[in-house]
Amino acid sequence: MISEQFIVGIDNTDGAGCEGTGALTMALSAEVASAGWGEPLGVTRHQLWDSSKVSSDNGNYCYALTIQTTRSILDVEDEVVDFVRAHAAKDADPGVAIMSRHSDMPHILAFGRRAQTELMKLEWAQTFADEANVSLRTLGNKRDGAVGALAATGLRGGGADGVFIHLPAIREIEGVLRAGEIRERTTVETILDEEGEPLDRDDRVETNGYLRPRLEGGKPVIHTRRTTDDRHLWVVVDRRPSREPEGD
Template identity: 30%
Template structure:
């Protein structure tokens, strides 16, 4: 089964560990027989009325496991991880849900958070009605909103950017198309002709791949520019302070 772990509001301005990085770091603390599928960053509404840190972007850790008896240990480990690494003064929230039990209402909530203001009460009421674990782990506990939204948006399957997937950051630059596919990443051309990148073609990443969650799987958007395939959405690693 796939378990979705949403976290948000674990940092403050200037913190050395942002929410995205904190989520990625949890891979090393997974119990035996639990495998990381991916870590996703989601973008919520940016509005002056929302007390976000810098970008209002929660994270979702998606893991695969076969034994439900591992879930309580997994939840406790992620609680301890957040409490250990969350910045003083932050307002962390945690949501845990089985992907196959995320209702349309949970997905609708996640989509609403990208466009509208929502409240803690709305998040907590929906989580209780849907049977999802949702809890605050400090401060005002405002992070419960983004944590639930991250779960809903990941279950939706058509938004978000992968911060980690199968050793994503260890891939070479440039990388062959067939190597990407073998890695579980599908390159998709975003050009007028919807070209198909040949399996032996090289894709320039500029040291940074940003797969999207499209159709429930990681997709690498690419474009053909002057005869060279290039990955879209690239940015310098040292600019990713929070990720």
């Protein structure tokens, strides 16, 4: 059977008595792995237009999960939609988008980039999805999650936006480790210094207990800078955002 990758975008699942969309997407990733019907390839968070015109408590974020599987897109859609329905807040308006190898990724990437700089309309999301052969499901009365879900698939597919909030071991690593150990414990092969050069395996890295690789060139990348008081120690550049959603 042919195995392919699907990019699942999810948005607006949070509400009263429910964890955020990031937590739900990570739970979906765990469910895919435990159920055995696919291999999850990391959850990413993407920043959309952060404006007073957009209702949001913790910044306007959407989330994406890439899944490698032999299942058809219809099967994947059924699994994802059932999971989101079961775990989203009762008062939420979730959106789910699924991009396949048959989709027009650049068209949806353009939509995602626009969603980072302007307020996109729900009808535009459906038009873009139809034109690009992307499955777009709205599971609430207001359909508010459609824009973010579709934008997430495009931004993840473009491979140059957002950060990974879930990859093997990145949420468990703390303190100072050698670059080689980080590579061995995670799926992150690329750890760069401030000049863009890869660290040697024995170079020491201060993680500060927070490791969220950027999505660059379609892969996770950790950026570091050399410390001023210890020429043999690098520190991870990206720190926890002040408005990071709980659980991310």
